[in-house]
Amino acid sequence: MDVKFENVSLAYEHKNEVLHDLRFVIPKGKLTCLLGPSGCGKSTTLNLISGLLQPTAGKIFFGEQDVTKKDALARKVGMVFQNYALYPHMTVLENICFPLKMKKIDKKKRNERGENLARLVHVENELTKYPGELSGGQQQRVAIARALAKEPSILLLDEPLSNLDARLRVEMREEIRRIQKQTGVTTVFVTHDQDEAMHISDYIMVLDNGQIQQFADPNTIYDYPDNLFVASFIGNPVINKIPFSILRQDFSPIIPMTINEKAETLLIRAESIVPIRDHQEHLGVKLQGKVVSVQRYGHEMFVRLDVQGQELMVTGFKERDLLEKQQILEFTLRTNGVFIANSDKEVIWNATSV
Numbered sequence: 001m002d003v004k005f006e007n008v009s010l011a012y013e014h015k016n017e018v019l020h021d022l023r024f025v026i027p028k029g030k031l032t033c034l035l036g037p038s039g040c041g042k043s044t045t046l047n048l049i050s051g052l053l054q055p056t057a058g059k060i061f062f063g064e065q066d067v068t069k070k071d072a073l074a075r076k077v078g079m080v081f082q083n084y085a086l087y088p089h090m091t092v093l094e095n096i097c098f099p100l101k102m103k104k105i106d107k108k109k110r111n112e113r114g115e116n117l118a119r120l121v122h123v124e125n126e127l128t129k130y131p132g133e134l135s136g137g138q139q140q141r142v143a144i145a146r147a148l149a150k151e152p153s154i155l156l157l158d159e160p161l162s163n164l165d166a167r168l169r170v171e172m173r174e175e176i177r178r179i180q181k182q183t184g185v186t187t188v189f190v191t192h193d194q195d196e197a198m199h200i201s202d203y204i205m206v207l208d209n210g211q212i213q214q215f216a217d218p219n220t221i222y223d224y225p226d227n228l229f230v231a232s233f234i235g236n237p238v239i240n241k242i243p244f245s246i247l248r249q250d251f252s253p254i255i256p257m258t259i260n261e262k263a264e265t266l267l268i269r270a271e272s273i274v275p276i277r278d279h280q281e282h283l284g285v286k287l288q289g290k291v292v293s294v295q296r297y298g299h300e301m302f303v304r305l306d307v308q309g310q311e312l313m314v315t316g317f318k319e320r321d322l323l324e325k326q327q328i329l330e331f332t333l334r335t336n337g338v339f340i341a342n343s344d345k346e347v348i349w350n351a352t353s354v
């Protein structure tokens with residue numbers, strides 16, 4: 001079931017508008033992430049989808065149906081929260097089957113369905129255990145199975161992995177992806193973690209200040225950010241930002257005059273700063289900077305480079321490319337991961353266009 005927002009705004013207590021004129025379609029059968037910093041309006045958007053909140057203005061559709069006035073129960077959404085919210089006095093199987101019991105499905109049938117769901121989320125060997133006897137990851141699996149038990153129109157996940165340790169987070173995001181693909185249920189996943197969003201999503205909606213900054217698939221968001229906010233929020237290390245004026249002379253031959261006039265900020269991804277000899281597909285600019293520091297973390301090299309008083313983070317160099325500290329490093333830029341923004345913080349030039 002796809003979800004459509006038509007000019008939706010929300011003001012808490014009718015005065016504090018936190019979502020402004022949202023228009024989007026969350027496509028059916030896909031996993032879409034709502035991504036943005038704390039307070040940008042992710043949970044509010046999710047609660048509008050679930051029916052826990054009603055919009056102040058605008059309309060919400062599930063497929064063709066206008067559900068704006070319908071409550072959470074009528075919308076038949078499945079919800080999973082970060083704190084699992086399992087019933088502690090019920091076993092795993094009883095927890096999973098609880099929505100089926102509410103629907104008065106007979107015991108044999110509901111246990112059969114419950115066991116199938118337990119297999120789907122890989123907790124079939126824990127059926128008689130209580131939530132307190134499970135790990136965080138297992139509890140979250142049970143919460144997902146319970147949400148799926150009512151065959152929801154849409155599955156909503158609100159920061160479901162934030163209580164798990166780093167390794168388990170990675171494991172569980174793969175699991176959620178697998179379960180979503182296997183069931184084909186339309187899923188909306190809230191996170192503030194760009195890495196998580198990049199790995200798990202078919203589509204990402206980037207929100208800031210209650211407004212959509214960009215809505216696209218992860219690679220489009222990474223390679224073609226619409227604005228400075230999206231370019232900075234997505235990617236690790238954070239994209240380098242320097243005043244365009246510093247490299248204006250170097251860029252003038254390769255960008256149109258109209259762009260040159262409006263260029264304010266130059267954005268360069270750390271991996272797009274590469275040795276000249278290495279790269280066939282480079283921008284044809286030849287630059288240099290002074291090495292400030294070099295740090296190696298496993299297979300990654302992080303070089304801090306001083307370019308005319310601006311510090312750039314560089315990950316496009318290998319150990320063999322670096323000599324002594326304080327050395328002058330010559331480099332060029334790849335044809336992707338380099339953008340120019342104007343004074344309105346919109347991306348007006350992308351090196352892929354060269």
Ligand SMILES: Nc1ncnc2c1ncn2[C@@H]1O[C@H](COP(=O)(O)OP(=O)(O)OP(=O)(O)O)[C@@H](O)[C@H]1O
Nearest residue numbers: 012016018036037038039040041042043044045192
């Ligand atoms: N019940 C409420 N009453 C008034 N304002 C609220 C209420 N809930 C949230 N807000 C405000 O609405 C804005 C959006 O909050 P929301 O919880 O949707 O953000 P979020 O992106 O989910 O943040 P987080 O990642 O911190 O959960 C914030 O400015 C918040 O202070």
